[in-house]
Amino acid sequence: MTSASVQATHVDDLFPFFLRHAKQIFPVLECKDDLRQISDLRRPPNWYPEARAIQRKIIFHSGPTNSGKTYHAIQRYLSATSGVYCGPLKLLAHEIFEKSNAAGVPCDLVTGEERLTVEPEGKQATHVSCTVEMCNVATPYEVAVIDEIQMIRDPARGWAWTRALLGLCAEEVHLCGESAAIDLVTELLYTTGEEVEVQKYERLTPISVLDRALESLDNLRPGDCIVCFSKNDIYSVSRQIEIRGLESAVIYGSLPPGTKLAQARKFNDPNDPCKILVATDAIGMGLNLSIRRIIFYSLIKPSINEKGEKELEPITTSQALQIAGRAGRFSSHFKEGEVTTMHRDDLALLKEILNRPVDPIQAAGLHPTAEQIEMFAYHLPETTLSNLIDIFVDFAQVDGQYFVCNMDDFKFSAELIQHIPLSLRVRYVFCTAPINKKQPFVCSSLLQFARQYSRNEPLTFAWLRRYIKWPLLPPKNIKDLMDLEAVHDVFDLYLWLSYRFIDMFPDSSFVRSLQKELDVIIQEGVHNITKLIKISESHKLLNLEPSGSQSRLPGASKSPARRTRGTKTGNKAAEPPSPSDKELPLASRLVQQGLLTADMLKQLQKEWLTQRPEQGKEKVGTRRKKKDPNSD
Structure with missing residues (x-):
C-alpha cells in the first residue's frame, strides 16, 4: 500500500458504514429516545383524568378471612344510587350479581366471557358486578368496591387492581383485603392527594391450630377438608377415602364454575352422605363452604419463579391464612374452626408459618396498553409482537412503588400465532385471551380461531x-x-372472543347453551371421580405415587426454608403423566414444557411454510426460523 493511500484512509472513515449496518441489525438504536418516552410508566395516576377530576373518598376494610370486611363494603354498595363491584373471580362476580338483584337492587354482570343485563331492552342497570379486569374506569359511580386488594401484588394480574384503584371514577372507593396492602395503598394514593380511611375487623368466629396431626385418613370427621396442592394428591386422597367407605366432594382449579358450585352444595347439604371435601387452594375464595377442620395434606406448593423455573417451596403466610380461614365460617354450621396437617412432621412448620407476620406489599403491578405497543410497532415495524413486549419491558421506567407484570403468557400466545397474518390490534387482543397454556387442545384452539379469523371465515356454531x-x-x-x-375452556375462549369480535364469533348464545350441557357431563364425571381413578389405575393411565411423596420436601420439618428447583419440565409429578410423554422430542421448548404435542408442532411448521408467501405481505418480524422439532 502506498503512503498516499495510507494517508487518504483512516479507520474513522468506516464509522458511517458501521453505524448504518448497526441500525439495520438493531433498529432500536434509531428511535431509543422515543421508545423510552412511550414506555415511561412512572406516573400511572395521570393516566386516569376522570378520577383525578374528582375528590374520591377511600375506605380500606382490613381484616382476616371471615371478619365481615367485604360484607360491610357490600352493604354500602347496595345502599348507593349507583355502584360497581370488582372481584377477582367469576364466581364472586356472580355471587354479588345474584345478591344485588335478590335485594331489589338492579345489577348487571360483566365478566370476560359473559354479559347479563336485568333491565328491559338491555338498558344499563344502576349497579354492575364484574371481574376486576372488566371494570369501566370512564363510568361515574357513587360507590365502588374493589375486593381482595392485596392481589395488586400478583405477578400476572396485579395491573388490574392498580388500574381499578387509580382509575375508578367513584365518589367512594371501598377496598377489601389484607392489612399488608394498607401502607402501599396509602402511598399510592398520597400521590393523588387522596387520604385513606382504614377500618379494621376481627375474625367473627374463633379458629385454633391443633396440637396433633391427622396422620391417618381413618381419623377423618364430618366437615373435614383436606387441602392438596396437586391433582395427583387429589386423586390419591379421594381414592383412599373411598376405600374407607366414605364419600367425598372434590374441588380444584380447572373445574368449571358450575361443577365447583355443585360439589360445594353437595358438601354443604346436611342431608347428603358426603361429609368430606378434598380440594386445592381453589377454595381460598369464591365459594361458601361449611368446613369444621382444614387439614393441609402438604405445605409445599409448586410455583413458577420469574425465570420460568418450577420451584417447590412452603406456602406463604398469606396463602396459609387464606386457606385456614375457610374453617368455621360465620355463616356455616360450624362456629369454631380447626386447622392441622396430615403429617406430624408438618405441624410445627404450619404453626411457624401462621405465626409469622405478613410481609407488607412493596409494589403494584402495571401492564403495557395496546396503544403503547402500537406506538412501539410504529417505530419498529418489522419486529414481532413477542419481541415488542421484550423491548418494552427492557425500556420501561417505573418507580419503586410499581413493577411491570409478568408477560410470559402473553408472549406464549404471541409466538403461537406469530405465523398467522393479523393486524397488530387484532393480534394483541388474541394474545390477551385468558388460556391455560398447559392444555394443548386449548392452545391449538386459539391457533385455529386465529387462523379462521385471518381468513375472514366466521366461527359458527355448526363449525x-x-x-x-x-x-x-x-x-x-x-x-x-x-x-x-379442556373443551369447556375452549368454549370460554370462544365466548371471550365473541365479545371482542362479534361478527366473527356470532353464535355465543348457542355456545353458552352447549357449555351448560358440557358442565352437566363434567359434574357427572366428578361425582364418579373415584371410579374414574380406579379405571385409570387399572389401565395404567394414571400413576399415583405413595401419599405425599411428591408434595413434601425431604426433611421439611428440619429445614423449612429448603426447596427444590428445576426447569418448568423438571417437576411434573403434580399432574398425571400422559401416555405419550416418553415420545415427545426434547429439542422443542414447547414440547419440553408439555404445552404442545409433537404432532401439533409439525402441523404448525407445515402451515408456517405454506403461508410464507402471505407473510411477505405483512412484516412479521426479524426472529429466526424455529428449529425443526425433529432435528435432534
Whole structure:
C-alpha cells in the first residue's frame, strides 16, 4: 500500500458504514429516545383524568378471612344510587350479581366471557358486578368496591387492581383485603392527594391450630377438608377415602364454575352422605363452604419463579391464612374452626408459618396498553409482537412503588400465532385471551380461531360443533375428564372472543347453551371421580405415587426454608403423566414444557411454510426460523 493511500484512509472513515449496518441489525438504536418516552410508566395516576377530576373518598376494610370486611363494603354498595363491584373471580362476580338483584337492587354482570343485563331492552342497570379486569374506569359511580386488594401484588394480574384503584371514577372507593396492602395503598394514593380511611375487623368466629396431626385418613370427621396442592394428591386422597367407605366432594382449579358450585352444595347439604371435601387452594375464595377442620395434606406448593423455573417451596403466610380461614365460617354450621396437617412432621412448620407476620406489599403491578405497543410497532415495524413486549419491558421506567407484570403468557400466545397474518390490534387482543397454556387442545384452539379469523371465515356454531366433535360422551377415566375440562375452556375462549369480535364469533348464545350441557357431563364425571381413578389405575393411565411423596420436601420439618428447583419440565409429578410423554422430542421448548404435542408442532411448521408467501405481505418480524422439532 502506498503512503498516499495510507494517508487518504483512516479507520474513522468506516464509522458511517458501521453505524448504518448497526441500525439495520438493531433498529432500536434509531428511535431509543422515543421508545423510552412511550414506555415511561412512572406516573400511572395521570393516566386516569376522570378520577383525578374528582375528590374520591377511600375506605380500606382490613381484616382476616371471615371478619365481615367485604360484607360491610357490600352493604354500602347496595345502599348507593349507583355502584360497581370488582372481584377477582367469576364466581364472586356472580355471587354479588345474584345478591344485588335478590335485594331489589338492579345489577348487571360483566365478566370476560359473559354479559347479563336485568333491565328491559338491555338498558344499563344502576349497579354492575364484574371481574376486576372488566371494570369501566370512564363510568361515574357513587360507590365502588374493589375486593381482595392485596392481589395488586400478583405477578400476572396485579395491573388490574392498580388500574381499578387509580382509575375508578367513584365518589367512594371501598377496598377489601389484607392489612399488608394498607401502607402501599396509602402511598399510592398520597400521590393523588387522596387520604385513606382504614377500618379494621376481627375474625367473627374463633379458629385454633391443633396440637396433633391427622396422620391417618381413618381419623377423618364430618366437615373435614383436606387441602392438596396437586391433582395427583387429589386423586390419591379421594381414592383412599373411598376405600374407607366414605364419600367425598372434590374441588380444584380447572373445574368449571358450575361443577365447583355443585360439589360445594353437595358438601354443604346436611342431608347428603358426603361429609368430606378434598380440594386445592381453589377454595381460598369464591365459594361458601361449611368446613369444621382444614387439614393441609402438604405445605409445599409448586410455583413458577420469574425465570420460568418450577420451584417447590412452603406456602406463604398469606396463602396459609387464606386457606385456614375457610374453617368455621360465620355463616356455616360450624362456629369454631380447626386447622392441622396430615403429617406430624408438618405441624410445627404450619404453626411457624401462621405465626409469622405478613410481609407488607412493596409494589403494584402495571401492564403495557395496546396503544403503547402500537406506538412501539410504529417505530419498529418489522419486529414481532413477542419481541415488542421484550423491548418494552427492557425500556420501561417505573418507580419503586410499581413493577411491570409478568408477560410470559402473553408472549406464549404471541409466538403461537406469530405465523398467522393479523393486524397488530387484532393480534394483541388474541394474545390477551385468558388460556391455560398447559392444555394443548386449548392452545391449538386459539391457533385455529386465529387462523379462521385471518381468513375472514366466521366461527359458527355448526363449525365449532364439528371442531370439538360434539356430542361428547361422559368420561370413562381421568384422561377423558381432563379432555372435557379442556373443551369447556375452549368454549370460554370462544365466548371471550365473541365479545371482542362479534361478527366473527356470532353464535355465543348457542355456545353458552352447549357449555351448560358440557358442565352437566363434567359434574357427572366428578361425582364418579373415584371410579374414574380406579379405571385409570387399572389401565395404567394414571400413576399415583405413595401419599405425599411428591408434595413434601425431604426433611421439611428440619429445614423449612429448603426447596427444590428445576426447569418448568423438571417437576411434573403434580399432574398425571400422559401416555405419550416418553415420545415427545426434547429439542422443542414447547414440547419440553408439555404445552404442545409433537404432532401439533409439525402441523404448525407445515402451515408456517405454506403461508410464507402471505407473510411477505405483512412484516412479521426479524426472529429466526424455529428449529425443526425433529432435528435432534
